[in-house]
Amino acid sequence: MLLVPCPNCGPRNAADLSYNGESRPRPDPQTCSPEEWRTYLYLRDNPSGWLVESWYCSSGCRKHFTIERHTLTGELRTPILPGSKPGATKGSTK
C-alpha cells in the first residue's frame, strides 16, 4: 500500500485517504461544449510517467490536495494544498 504524504498529516497509508484521480480543470459550465464537459468527466490521460492527481485525507485532516505520482514507480512528490505553494508542504520519505 502506498504511503501518501498528506501535506498536513505527513505520510499516511493510502487507505486513510480517498483517491479522486487525475486532477483536471473544470470547464465553464455556461460555455463549454458537451465534448469538453465529458472530457472533464470521463477522459483521463493515464500517462506512463508523472501524473498530477487529487487526494482527500478522508480519515485524517479532511483536506483535499494534489500530488504528483509516477505511474510506473509509484513515487510521490510535491503534495500541494489548494491555494498554497509547492515546497511549503512536508515532503515524502524517499
Place this chain on the structure above:
Amino acid sequence: MNHRLPPADGEVLDRTKALTFTWNGKKLEGFEGDTITSALMANGHHIIGRSMKYHRPRGVLTADFWDPNTTVQVGDEPNVRASHRKLEAGMQVVAQNVWPSLSFDIKAANGLVGRFLTAGFYYKTFMKPAALWPRYEHVLAKFAPGGEVDLDTPHGRYDKRFAHPDVVVAGGGPAGLSAAIAAAEAGSSVMLVEHEHHVGGHLLWGTEEDRARVADLTAAALAAGVEILTNSTVTGRYEDNWIAILQRNHPGVVERLIKARAKTLVVAAGTIERPYVFEGNDLPGVMTSGAVRRLITMYGVKPGKQAVVFSANESGEAAIDDLRRAGVSIARVVDALTGERIVSTKGSKKRVKEVLLEDGAKIKCDLVVTAVGWTTPTSLLNMAGDRPVYDADAARFFPSGAPDNVLATGGMVGDGSLDDLIEHGRVTGELAAGRAAVVRHRLQVATARAETVDEAEPGYLADERTPLDRWPHPELFRASTHGIVDYSEDVSSKDLYSAAAEGFDSVELIKRFTTATMGPSQGKLETVNTVAVLAQARGDSIGDVGTTVWRPPYAPISLGALAGRINEPTRLSVIQPWHEANGATPILAGQWVRPDHYGDPLSEVRNTRENVGIIDVTPLGKLDLQGPDVANLLSLLYTNKWMQLPIGSVRYGIMCAEDGVVLDDGVTARLDEEHYLMTTTSSGAARIWSWIEMWLQTERPEWQVHVTPVTTGLTSINIAGPKSRALLGRLTDIDLDNEAFPYMRVRQGLIAGIEQCIAWRIGFTGELSYEIHVPSGHGLAVWERLLAEGADLGVKPFGLEAQRIMRLEKGHFIVGQDTDGLSKAPVTGLDPLLKFDKDDWAGLPEVRWSLESGDHPVIVACQPDDRSIVPEEAAQILRSGTTEIVGRITSSRMSPTLERSICLAQVSKEFADAGTSLEVLLVDGRRITATVIEHHAHFDPEGERLRG
C-alpha cells in the same frame, strides 16, 4: 509406532507426551512435536492422500510446508497441510480426494483414461453440446478436489495487527537470524518471520554443531530485542514496504494478519529443494533429500527399509549419512556428478518397488531419494520489482536487483560455508538498519508537530556487500522419461509438451492453460521444472524461456485472515433503547439500526393519518453551515435558488453530481443571517459533507463557510398528523398558529423545557407535521414527554415502514430507491426546481442537455388496474405484448389509507402521460396492467393536509 527411531539429538519431539488421534477412524498415537505426517509415517502409514485429477496414491514428497501430497481434513477443517500442522490430541484426521477409501479409490481409474484429462482439460472437455452442461457439472462436482466444508462450523476468530518495525526479516535461517541480530544491534526494531515452527532453516536437520549455532543465534537475537515470529509467513510485499505477515500461532485466534510498514525488508527465504521429473516420480516412497533428513533428524521417523539415492549435491550426501544412521540400507547411490541417471520407477499400487537406471540396472527398493538442486523462492523480491535471471552454471535463478529498501541475503543470493552465510547476513542487517534509519528520520521530519527534529539526516549507506559465491551444480530437471511436474495440480511433463505443441509455448500461457504452478504450493516446487520442461519442448534455453511472475501471496492465505474481525460499526439514536424496550422490529438502514415498525405498520399509518404519530428521524444527515457565503454554496450545490431565502424559512432542494445524476435531496433552513441547517438523506450524510468540503476547498477556496456535521448532535423527531399541532403546542413556547408558523418555515425555541430547539414544518408524510431537532442529550426525554403529553390525542410511534408507505402515498421519491446511478435531475419531473438562469451549479450542463434532448425516463405514479396486486419493486415494465423493457416499478406498497396498491415507476417518456396503460411483468411471470395517474401523489395531491 513401528517406524519410529530411538530418541536422538535434533529431534523436536517430546516423547514424554503421547498424543492420541485418529486416521480415517483408526486410533493412532504420536508425540508432542510431531506433524500429522510424521505421526502417520511413524505408524507405518505412508499414503497420505490421493492426487486431485488422477486420484493416484500419494505419500510424502518434501515433508515441510510445501509438501503437495499431504493435504488432509482435520475434523471440520479441510485442506490442512499435514506435513506442517502440528499433531494435537484428539485430532480426527481424514484423507481427502478419496472414494470410497484411501486404499481403494474408484476414481483412480482416471489414471487409465488419463488421456482425456490432459493439458487444457478445463477448457476443452465437456464443452459441447452446451445443453448437457448441467449433467457434466453434476458429475464433475463429485470429482472436485478438496475436503468437505461443514456449513455448521462455528466461525473461528481472526484478528489483525498493525506494526511499524524498522526492519522485517523474511526467513529465519542462519543468514536471516544473523541479519536480524545485526540490524537490532545497530538500533533498529526488528521482526523476524519464519514460516516453519522453528528458526534455524536447514541447520535444524544438520549436525550437532549446526544446531548449537542455531541456539547461539537465537539467544543473540532475543538478547538484541528481535521479535521472532514462527509459524508465520510473509505473504506479500507491496508499495513502500507494506508487508503482509500471516501469523498462524497467535493465542486465541485461528490466524492473525499483521500489516507491517517496514522501513527495510530483508529477504532471506533460502532455497527450496526441487523434485526430479521422471516416470513414477509421484509414487509413495519417492521423496527429496530434505524430506528424509527432516523425517529422520527432526521427527525420528524411519522413511523406508531400502533406499536408492540419486544425488548431485551435498544434501544428497548428507541424506545418505542420515539414512545409514537410521538403519535404512542403501541399495544404490546414483551419482549424478559422474553422469549416472535414473530413468523410471515401478511400484505397486501403494509404494515404489524398483528403480531403473540409465545403465540398465534394475534395483529393488522402497525408497527413492532425489537431491537434484534448488529453487530460489524469489517471490517477495519479484513483488518488489526484481526479475530473476537464470544461471546455467549454478542451475538456478538468482535475483537481479530490487529497490533500495529491499535486500536479499543467504542461500537465495549465493552459496558458501555457514560462516560465509552468517557474515553475509550480518552485513546485510547492518545495511538494512542504516537505510531504515534514514527513512525513520524522514518520517519524523514529515510528521513532526510541536517538536521539530533537530538531528541531521543520517548518511545513506551504499550497498558494498561482497557477493556470495555461486557453486556449480549440474542442470537436472527431467529424466529421459515423463513424470509429474506439478503434484498438487496433477500436471505431467507430457501435458506441458502437448500444451507447447498446441501453441501455448510462453511460460505465462502454459501456466494458465495447464494450471501448472497454480496449486497450493504456489509454484515453489514446480515453477523451475515447468520452465525447464517447456525449454526442452521448445528446444530453447531456460534463460530464454524465463520464469513466471510470482505474485502475492507467497503462501496461501485464508479468507478469514484477510477479513479479520468484523468491525463494521452500527449507529444508534439515543432513543434506540426505548424502541427496543417497546417492541420495535429493528432494520439496518445503512449503518443505522432503526425501528422498522412496532408490530403493525399499517395501523401506524392509520393512526398518523387520523390522530398523530411520532417517528425518530435522527439518522437524517444534518450539517450546520455558517458564514457569509453559505447562500452562494447552497446555490452552487442545489439546482434551485437560495440567494433570497428569508430567515425563518425552509426550502427543499435536489443536488446533482457533475454528470447530472441526482446525488441527494433534503431541506435546508435559514436560522439566521449567516447560519443555516442543512439536512441530507440518511445514507448521504457523510458523502454530502465530503462533497461540500471538496467544493469549498478546491473550486471556491475564497468562500467563507464553516461546515459542522451535527447528525448525532441533534435528535430529530417528526411529529405528524392532524393533531400534531395540538400535541406540540402542549410542550413549546413557539407560536404554532398557522399564520405565525406556516408550512416550510422554521422556528427556534423551548420544547419540553429544553432550550435552543429547532422546529420546522415540512411534509414528507403528507400530514401537518413538525420536525423538531433537540440537543441529543435530551432526545430521549423529549420523545417520552411527547408520548406522555399526547396520550389523550392518540399519539403513537411509527417506524420506517409506515413512513415509507406514507411518503409513497404522497408520491415523494427517495434518492437511490426511485432514482438510480443513471437518473439525471429531469427524471424526477421537478423541472421548476432546475434553474438555468443561475451562472453555475454542480451538474448544470448535463442537466440542461438532458432536458433539451428530452429522451430521459421520468418518475410517474401508477395504479395497477387490479387494485389488489402489488407488483414487486424492480418489476419490469414492458412495451405491450413484447419483451422490450420500457421502465420498472421503483416503489410499491398496499396503501392502508386508500385500500389499494400504489406504485412509483420510472418509464420512458412516451409512457409518462397520465392515463397511459403500462404492462408490468411480475416475478411469477404474469403480466398485469397499470395506469399512469396524473400526479405523483396518490393521496391528497393538492397538499391541503400538510398546509392546514
